[in-house]
Amino acid sequence: MKNCNSENNEFDVIIIGGGITGAGTARDCALRGMKVLLVERFDFAAGATGRNHGLLHSGARYAVTDKESATECIKENMILRKIAKHCVEENDGLFISLPEDDINFQSKFVESCQAAGINAQIIDPAEARRIEPSVNSTLIGAVKVPDGSVDPFRLTLANIIDAKANGAKVLVYHEVVELIKEQGRIIGVTVVNHKTQENNKYYAPLTINAAGIWGHRIAEMAGAKIGMFPAKGSLLIFGHRVNNIVLNRCRKPADADILVPGDTICLIGTTSSHVGFDEVDNMRVTSEEVDLLLREGQKLAPALATTRILRAYAGVRPLVAADNDPSGRNISRGIVLLDHETRDGIPGFATITGGKLMTYRLMAEWATDLACKKLGIDKPCVTMTEALPGSREEEPMPKGKTYDLSNRIKRSTVGRHGDMASKIASDNEFDNSLVCECEDVSVGEVQYALKELDVHNMEDLRHRTRVGMGTCQGELCACRAAGLLSEAHNCAHQAKADLAKFLNERWKGMYPVAWGEALRESEYTQWVYSGICGMNKMEEK
Amino acid sequence: MKFDTVIIGGGLAGLACGIRLQNRGFKCAIVSAGQSALHFSSGSFDLLNELPDGTAVANPEKAIHLLDKKHPYAKIGDKFPVYTQEAKQLLLDAGIEVQGDSKRNSYRITPMGTTMPTWLTLTDFTTLETPNEVIGKKILLVNIAGFLDFNTKFVADAFETNGAECKIISVSLPEFEKLRQSPTEMRSANIARVLENENTLNALVAKLKEASKSFDTVALPAVFGLSSNDPVKKIKQLLDIPVHIIPTMPPSVAGIRTQKRLRRVFELAGGFYMLGDSVVNAEIGDGKIYNVYTVNHGDIALYADNFILASGSFFSNGLCASMDGVTEPVFGADVDFDPNRNTWYNASVFGAQRYRTFGVATDDQFRIKINGKVQDNVYAIGSVLSGFDALQEGCGAGVSLLTALYVADHLKK
Amino acid sequence: MNMQQYNISDNNFEQCIKCTVCTVYCPVVPVNPNYPGPKQAGPDGERLRLKRGEFFDEALKYCLNCKRCEVACPSNVRIGDIIQLARIKYSKSKPSLRDMILANTDIVGTMSSTFAPIVNTTVALKPVKKVMDSVLKIDQHRTFPKYAGQTFVSWFKKEAQAKQDLFPKHISFFHGCYINYNYPQLGKDLVKVLNAIGYGVHLLEKEKCCGVALISNGLINQAKKQAKININSIRKSINEEKRPVIAASSTCTFTIRDEYPHLLEIENDDVRNSIELATRFIYRLIESGKVKLKFRDAAPVKVAYHTPCHMEKLGWGYYSIELLRHIPNVELVVLDSQCCGIGGTYGFKKENYKTSQGIGASLFRQIETVDPQFVATDCETCKWQIEMSTPYKVKHPISILAEYIDVEKTINLNK
Numbered sequence A: 001m002k003n004c005n006s007e008n009n010e011f012d013v014i015i016i017g018g019g020i021t022g023a024g025t026a027r028d029c030a031l032r033g034m035k036v037l038l039v040e041r042f043d044f045a046a047g048a049t050g051r052n053h054g055l056l057h058s059g060a061r062y063a064v065t066d067k068e069s070a071t072e073c074i075k076e077n078m079i080l081r082k083i084a085k086h087c088v089e090e091n092d093g094l095f096i097s098l099p100e101d102d103i104n105f106q107s108k109f110v111e112s113c114q115a116a117g118i119n120a121q122i123i124d125p126a127e128a129r130r131i132e133p134s135v136n137s138t139l140i141g142a143v144k145v146p147d148g149s150v151d152p153f154r155l156t157l158a159n160i161i162d163a164k165a166n167g168a169k170v171l172v173y174h175e176v177v178e179l180i181k182e183q184g185r186i187i188g189v190t191v192v193n194h195k196t197q198e199n200n201k202y203y204a205p206l207t208i209n210a211a212g213i214w215g216h217r218i219a220e221m222a223g224a225k226i227g228m229f230p231a232k233g234s235l236l237i238f239g240h241r242v243n244n245i246v247l248n249r250c251r252k253p254a255d256a257d258i259l260v261p262g263d264t265i266c267l268i269g270t271t272s273s274h275v276g277f278d279e280v281d282n283m284r285v286t287s288e289e290v291d292l293l294l295r296e297g298q299k300l301a302p303a304l305a306t307t308r309i310l311r312a313y314a315g316v317r318p319l320v321a322a323d324n325d326p327s328g329r330n331i332s333r334g335i336v337l338l339d340h341e342t343r344d345g346i347p348g349f350a351t352i353t354g355g356k357l358m359t360y361r362l363m364a365e366w367a368t369d370l371a372c373k374k375l376g377i378d379k380p381c382v383t384m385t386e387a388l389p390g391s392r393e394e395e396p397m398p399k400g401k402t403y404d405l406s407n408r409i410k411r412s413t414v415g416r417h418g419d420m421a422s423k424i425a426s427d428n429e430f431d432n433s434l435v436c437e438c439e440d441v442s443v444g445e446v447q448y449a450l451k452e453l454d455v456h457n458m459e460d461l462r463h464r465t466r467v468g469m470g471t472c473q474g475e476l477c478a479c480r481a482a483g484l485l486s487e488a489h490n491c492a493h494q495a496k497a498d499l500a501k502f503l504n505e506r507w508k509g510m511y512p513v514a515w516g517e518a519l520r521e522s523e524y525t526q527w528v529y530s531g532i533c534g535m536n537k538m539e540e541k
Numbered sequence B: 001m002k003f004d005t006v007i008i009g010g011g012l013a014g015l016a017c018g019i020r021l022q023n024r025g026f027k028c029a030i031v032s033a034g035q036s037a038l039h040f041s042s043g044s045f046d047l048l049n050e051l052p053d054g055t056a057v058a059n060p061e062k063a064i065h066l067l068d069k070k071h072p073y074a075k076i077g078d079k080f081p082v083y084t085q086e087a088k089q090l091l092l093d094a095g096i097e098v099q100g101d102s103k104r105n106s107y108r109i110t111p112m113g114t115t116m117p118t119w120l121t122l123t124d125f126t127t128l129e130t131p132n133e134v135i136g137k138k139i140l141l142v143n144i145a146g147f148l149d150f151n152t153k154f155v156a157d158a159f160e161t162n163g164a165e166c167k168i169i170s171v172s173l174p175e176f177e178k179l180r181q182s183p184t185e186m187r188s189a190n191i192a193r194v195l196e197n198e199n200t201l202n203a204l205v206a207k208l209k210e211a212s213k214s215f216d217t218v219a220l221p222a223v224f225g226l227s228s229n230d231p232v233k234k235i236k237q238l239l240d241i242p243v244h245i246i247p248t249m250p251p252s253v254a255g256i257r258t259q260k261r262l263r264r265v266f267e268l269a270g271g272f273y274m275l276g277d278s279v280v281n282a283e284i285g286d287g288k289i290y291n292v293y294t295v296n297h298g299d300i301a302l303y304a305d306n307f308i309l310a311s312g313s314f315f316s317n318g319l320c321a322s323m324d325g326v327t328e329p330v331f332g333a334d335v336d337f338d339p340n341r342n343t344w345y346n347a348s349v350f351g352a353q354r355y356r357t358f359g360v361a362t363d364d365q366f367r368i369k370i371n372g373k374v375q376d377n378v379y380a381i382g383s384v385l386s387g388f389d390a391l392q393e394g395c396g397a398g399v400s401l402l403t404a405l406y407v408a409d410h411l412k413k
Numbered sequence C: 001m002n003m004q005q006y007n008i009s010d011n012n013f014e015q016c017i018k019c020t021v022c023t024v025y026c027p028v029v030p031v032n033p034n035y036p037g038p039k040q041a042g043p044d045g046e047r048l049r050l051k052r053g054e055f056f057d058e059a060l061k062y063c064l065n066c067k068r069c070e071v072a073c074p075s076n077v078r079i080g081d082i083i084q085l086a087r088i089k090y091s092k093s094k095p096s097l098r099d100m101i102l103a104n105t106d107i108v109g110t111m112s113s114t115f116a117p118i119v120n121t122t123v124a125l126k127p128v129k130k131v132m133d134s135v136l137k138i139d140q141h142r143t144f145p146k147y148a149g150q151t152f153v154s155w156f157k158k159e160a161q162a163k164q165d166l167f168p169k170h171i172s173f174f175h176g177c178y179i180n181y182n183y184p185q186l187g188k189d190l191v192k193v194l195n196a197i198g199y200g201v202h203l204l205e206k207e208k209c210c211g212v213a214l215i216s217n218g219l220i221n222q223a224k225k226q227a228k229i230n231i232n233s234i235r236k237s238i239n240e241e242k243r244p245v246i247a248a249s250s251t252c253t254f255t256i257r258d259e260y261p262h263l264l265e266i267e268n269d270d271v272r273n274s275i276e277l278a279t280r281f282i283y284r285l286i287e288s289g290k291v292k293l294k295f296r297d298a299a300p301v302k303v304a305y306h307t308p309c310h311m312e313k314l315g316w317g318y319y320s321i322e323l324l325r326h327i328p329n330v331e332l333v334v335l336d337s338q339c340c341g342i343g344g345t346y347g348f349k350k351e352n353y354k355t356s357q358g359i360g361a362s363l364f365r366q367i368e369t370v371d372p373q374f375v376a377t378d379c380e381t382c383k384w385q386i387e388m389s390t391p392y393k394v395k396h397p398i399s400i401l402a403e404y405i406d407v408e409k410t411i412n413l414n415k
Helices: A020-031 A067-083 A105-115 A125-131 A152-165 A212-222 A287-300 A302-306 A340-344 A357-375 A405-423 A443-452 A458-465 A478-489 A492-513 A516-532 A535-540 B012-023 B060-066 B072-093 B152-161 B174-181 B188-194 B198-211 B230-238 B253-268 B396-410 C021-025 C038-051 C058-062 C068-072 C079-090 C097-103 C105-114 C116-124 C126-136 C152-164 C176-182 C184-196 C212-216 C220-240 C250-263 C278-287 C309-314 C317-325 C350-370 C380-389 C397-404 C407-413
Strands: A013-016 A036-039 A093-097 A121-123 A141-145 A148-150 A169-171 A174-182 A185-193 A199-203 A206-209 A228-238 A246-249 A258-262 A265-269 A309-321 A335-339 A349-354 A434-436 B002-008 B028-032 B106-109 B115-118 B120-122 B138-144 B165-171 B217-221 B243-246 B272-275 B279-285 B288-294 B302-309 B320-322 B325-327 B367-370 B373-380 C169-174 C199-203 C245-247 C275-277 C301-305 C330-334 C374-376
Touching: A013 A020, A013 A185, A020 A036, A020 A152, A020 A349, A020 A357, A036 A152, A036 A174, A067 A105, A067 A148, A067 A357, A093 A105, A093 A125, A105 A121, A105 A141, A121 A125, A125 A141, A148 A258, A152 A169, A152 A357, A152 A405, A152 A458, A174 A199, A174 A212, A185 A206, A206 A212, A206 A357, A212 A228, A212 A309, A212 A340, A212 A349, A228 A287, A246 A287, A265 A287, A287 A302, A287 A309, A287 A492, A309 A349, A309 A492, A309 A516, A335 A340, A335 A357, A340 A349, A349 A357, A405 A443, A405 C038, A434 A443, A434 A478, A443 A458, A443 A478, A458 A478, A458 A492, A478 A492, A478 B152, A492 A516, A492 A535, A492 B152, A516 A535, A516 B320, B002 B012, B012 B028, B012 B072, B012 B253, B012 B396, B028 B302, B060 B072, B072 B396, B138 B152, B138 B198, B152 B165, B165 B198, B174 B188, B188 B253, B188 C021, B198 B230, B230 B243, B253 B272, B288 B373, B373 B396, C021 C038, C021 C068, C038 C058, C038 C079, C058 C079, C068 C079, C068 C309, C079 C250, C097 C212, C152 C176, C152 C184, C152 C199, C169 C184, C169 C220, C169 C250, C176 C184, C176 C380, C184 C199, C184 C278, C184 C397, C184 C407, C212 C220, C212 C250, C220 C245, C220 C250, C245 C250, C245 C278, C250 C275, C250 C309, C275 C278, C278 C317, C278 C397, C301 C317, C301 C350, C309 C317, C317 C330, C317 C397, C350 C380
Parallel strands: A013 A036, A013 A206, A036 A169, A093 A246, A206 A349, B002 B028, B002 B302, B028 B272, B138 B165, B138 B217, B217 B243, B302 B373, C169 C199, C169 C245, C245 C275, C301 C330, C301 C374
Antiparallel strands: A093 A141, A121 A141, A174 A185, A185 A199, A228 A265, A228 A309, A246 A258, A258 A265, A335 A349, B106 B115, B279 B288, B288 B302, B320 B325, B367 B373
């Protein structure tokens, strides 16, 4: 029946999309014994997964408007704290009422939280100011909830690592150009390798579309139509952690009302606007959005008005209209699992979409349950208890007095890689030299990422290690990292081109906020790379 | 305190101006808020590489009449060739050995191994006649082990593209071990400091001699000569084959030396250099400025007949950008800029950037304006000026040096 | 709402744009690889410490607090303050007995002065030095400054105080520990010069050690206590008695003016402008024409001026240099401004000895090249270090002034 010539091309399930949903689904399927192929056109977490708040929702935000989402969130929140502890910071969250807010909303909010199983406690404004000194001191009410933060890059990577450990094949920089149809059934995919431009065909009885907003086009390839709407959300990243507890407004969800601390920074978001499908690959943050984020952000934490902004970025949420509402007025933020066999009469194809970063595991579980049913596999889901790699062992943090910087670097790597940090070489001075001085990324860590974590370019490296994510946005470290990349891939020409691309990508996020210190930093970076290094002329050649 | 001239900013422009004035009997003070951008110098001084429209310039002297009248060079006008000669001479007199010609751009080698047009280059470095010239056929490319700010592979890639054959080695010396223990401090200037020791330099030379036997050329990172260029000369003299020094990522050892040298010359001529201080206030009235107050000197004002603003661009805080405007923080001088932030940037980081053309508005003698009124005794020089994009046009050092000399010549005592 | 402030950070460490200039001018970096360097210890580290306090590194104690990084920084980042504040906020290490001894300059000074002959001989004895070296970890190469038998204060009260009220104008003198216990002669010189130009010199109601050594040894609470006492006395002098406060030591002056508000949270805005160095005070009087100095004929001397780190930070080298240039027989050479390596009590600690001498080496070389008759500087610990490390004597500008001033003529000139 199949026209393939090697069983290397045959799988039980093909998953399209290397975001958190695809990664989680690949892991779940692999854990349940399926032969899995995951294809991603760029890098892991390159879409909406890596372009949001990184908020470990307690569900409180949805408690009043969407009880189902709220309940899912709190359940998943508690699971992630256990299975992905190296990706999670248990910061807690505050929902604050400001003088302009209706304080009566607070009791309704707390009631709804409790109904959804979220431990929400009203605390005294004075207590709120004590536990989170950055909070707007004029607050008139505060509710404490178990919010937190989660690093989406780490979470996606941990799922990928475990999927691979359980036999999954993962192809990054491979884009699906065609769904192979035979007698109305989807039997596989044709992918183009972006590196070699070669086309390859892969086959499986089931293909799962987990491509987020880009899944709209994938479904179209299969001949199915999904009522998806791209919703753009813009965010600002600040130079350091202003707050240590997540700050929200205690009111109906609105623009720019969440301030999340994560790793070395904090970020405010989001705006929300519908955009066309033609824009989803090239999101730009407008100056109006920047102004709005700043205006609203400083209501949560007034210090934001005088905190350095590192960059602005935007992601696209895939909003899905209910099937009985093609107009899109009745948008669901819940999980959407579409079995296209029953829905559209297209066997061998399913779509998992909607949902949130928070509920990725549940989405994966639903999708995998469907795959099991289709493939006749009877194995229970274990992802709610099985810890992810990185979160399995007690983190080997250096103890006691730290008299040398290498201990501090170790703390940083353990923070990023959990128990996998033991794989990072720190034996000699070279291993311990810092590539990225803002984020404490050592040569050893970069080399580990280059060797073991599917790093193809500087952007990938940034996602794995935080190289270039600090204050200088690559000014000092990008060239060093590119040097190590050229060593590892033995291609200096490519690495130089990649360095230029990386600097351009950093600038894209910087220029919407390039005044004050950010402009000084930008001018200096341009001075170094154009003025001294002459990279402005290299691009032309 | 009473001076003839107070210069605000102690970088290339401020120092060049200060030296010229001091030599002509003006008593000068330079107030410098920290070290200058010379610390990130490429080792070369650009005059004019490109017109604003992107046309390449081979002979800067011939090209300046094509510049807009707002360009600082347009204000210098016919005296341009005179000042390029004098600027070069000023550097040479200061013991800063440079080579280059204002009638013909030469090419410098970048840390990426590529070439860029330029005017004057410190003799540490190599200048080429054409952009694709090779420095050797069989090149030994050397790095100091553990030094991350010099990328031999990138350099080799560029050299090989032009037909050279390269071998990369890295050299360790026990004297570097202490530095290497620190995860961050294996930086160019710190390495240069270690190599100030003659024995260490000799040990390095011995290693290089051994390693370079079958090569016709050696290329090394610019980690020599923090206080004088003797180590560079020595290494070139002791090796039997040509030695080429390639610039590194910042900090720039040769740039730091240039800064130190210029400051020393200024001080030896009797000037006073106040490092780490900033002007906070000025008494202004009647189209002139009477004095300035600084952070350090508090209520003791600095009086002068003339004031020169050489405070640099955004990087040096000579210009301050906010969300909706650009200001000059010392005197509140009028600034040429576009209030619409959306027009400031080019989406390509390597493209011409409009924000870089913003700067202090001046009359045809480089006198600043405050609220539209020209200030009789206040001049602006160097990167703080408006009307040019130093990076795209490749004219930053030239504007600094030439405007400095031009203004120094026009000061009345 | 001031939109202009956005992205212009109040958080001083965020003004850092990672240019690395500070690392070029840090005197410790080239000689001590255990010190993370000003960029890492300062703004880079601060960002990580704000993430979690456990990113604090005890190696920050190797910072000399010379502030040369701050002087070099083109972005106005208060790197030295960031480092010292981090030590205050996060350090868990308790000061050792040795550090307590070194830090408590005035208590130890009181005891030592009383028993000066015994202490001076005792600490100079080789076996005693060995014990200090191995038990207390005070480096045996160090010579403790000698303790004078009579403190400046007791001399002043006995010999000088009575006539001070007779002068038309008055100042209060913050003498500091060094003048009081180790080198009363400088205090006497200052009284001589100021009296000659018509100023009566007075002690503060209460004076404690400025606290610089307490701060660098982590004894913050004690430093705060002493700072409060000093600031209260200074306020009384300035506001009630209308006497500005002057000091001879650049470090004491810098500490009271800048470290009190920046590190100890002791506000001094109201009096800060009236606390200054003796050389600046005299320069100001000369420049404004209020005072004239007359010097006696003397043989020409070649003097090399060394700018102490805190003088560099104050930016006041100008005043001392101009004042010395005022003396007709002085041929002044200004040395490159660089750290001598002592860093107050830093260089006395066994673990820092090598670092300390390594830092100073370049300065010592330059002094030997210049080969002056003596070196001039405004800092007492620089004086120890240079005298310990070179064959040259070191004098304070005020002492040099006192040496060459013609008191009679100056008094007449200013009548």
